[in-house]
Amino acid sequence: MAEEAALELEDSAEPKSKKKLILFGAIGAVLITVIAITAYLLLSSDDAAQVTGADDVVAAESAPRTGEAFYAAMPRPFLFNLPDNGRTRLVEIKVQLMVRGSDDDTLIKKHIPLIEDALLTTFSGADIQKLSSPAGKDELRLLALRNVQNTLQPVTGRTVVEKILFTGFVMQ
Structure with a gap:
């Protein structure tokens, strides 16, 4: 068992x-x-x-971006000289930047020196003959927008500025 x-x-x-x-x-x-x-x-x-x-x-x-549009005025107008057939012409451009939302408005104000540098570089490389025509001014505005967006992209991680507006344009 x-x-x-x-x-x-x-x-x-x-x-x-x-x-x-x-x-x-x-x-x-x-x-x-x-x-x-x-x-x-x-x-x-x-x-x-x-x-x-x-x-x-x-x-x-x-x-298309949504939200309220904010306009950030650049603190100083851009003054620069451009050569024109042996003489120098003085150009003054007043600029405002259009952004969407109060966060972008605050961000733009934080990076004003960087934006001023990009705009002054773009404006000083312009041709006086193009600036004499409305189409040339539009071309300069678009070129300035692209340069500002490309300058801010690495810093902010996105394109903050939606539009650049010329609020004053004088050539002498």
Whole structure:
């Protein structure tokens, strides 16, 4: 009888260990599958963000901004000389920047010296013949806008200025 009890213990021990082995194997397989799926999703979302990152920037820049328009006047008018057929002409331009939202207005006021530098560089490189025509003034305004946006982009991480307005334009 002792032999029969020992045999019963051995027989019943095998199915329990097999059940444990199957249970641990199934848990391990589920765990490995979950880890693999998570790693795939994390790695593929980074690749997709890198590929579509440029598209998002273009879409964000082309999307119309919403919010209240604020106008930030530059503290001083821009005075510079331009050569014109052997003589020098004095040009004075008063500028205001249009931004959307009070946060951008505060941000612009914080970066006034950087904006002044970009605008003065753009204006001093202008051609006096172009500035004599309305189309030339519009071209200068667009060039100034691009230069200001490109100057502020690395500092602020976005294009803050929506429009540049000439509120005064004098050539002598």
